[in-house]
Amino acid sequence: MEKVENRKEQRSFVEILSSTKAKYITGTVLLSGIGIALPRIFHMLAGSSAGATFLPMHIAVLIASFVFGVLSASVVAGSSIVFSYLLTGMPSLARLPYMLIELLIYAVLLSTFHKKCNACISLVATIILGRILYSSVLFVAINILGLPTYGISVLQSIRAGLPGIMLQLVCVPFIARVIKKGIHLDD
Numbered sequence: 001m002e003k004v005e006n007r008k009e010q011r012s013f014v015e016i017l018s019s020t021k022a023k024y025i026t027g028t029v030l031l032s033g034i035g036i037a038l039p040r041i042f043h044m045l046a047g048s049s050a051g052a053t054f055l056p057m058h059i060a061v062l063i064a065s066f067v068f069g070v071l072s073a074s075v076v077a078g079s080s081i082v083f084s085y086l087l088t089g090m091p092s093l094a095r096l097p098y099m100l101i102e103l104l105i106y107a108v109l110l111s112t113f114h115k116k117c118n119a120c121i122s123l124v125a126t127i128i129l130g131r132i133l134y135s136s137v138l139f140v141a142i143n144i145l146g147l148p149t150y151g152i153s154v155l156q157s158i159r160a161g162l163p164g165i166m167l168q169l170v171c172v173p174f175i176a177r178v179i180k181k182g183i184h185l186d187d
Contacts, residue, residue, distance in 0.1 A: 024068050027067060028068060032079040035080025036087065038056035039051050039057055051090065054164040056164070060076050061080070066180070067179050067180050073106075078103075078104070101137050102134045102137075109130050109133075127165055131154060134154060
């Protein structure tokens, strides 16, 4: 009798873990962790400018947008930025709100575009429109609200981040497709 009860408990635990909601929560938490770990890895391997060059925090947010949608991607953006700052001091406190806004813009845009377009088109549109919206946010924050900046222009960040943008275009749709296929979200 005890074995039957134990098997029922195990089966229900497996059913819970395989539910769509559990996949969303687990995926969001894992991608948040990746959003914290990737910048550290890039900084260790490629130096202090690796974040601005390879845009590692963007990767986890973009994957979350493709696989789980806007809510997950927004949670990944916010938790990655805040916990990365608390654990590592990066990004700097001056840059943190701007990066948070930038990542949230990407989360919302890619989640929206991906509903209407294929992965490549939606990613390219997100990168272009995201930079335009981000530059607007910077303009308003600095020139209208008088908030301090962290000393980089949008054009400089685009130029510095070209390797990261290329990495996003090549890797993110592929990784998202593999994850989606692997976790069977439609089950």
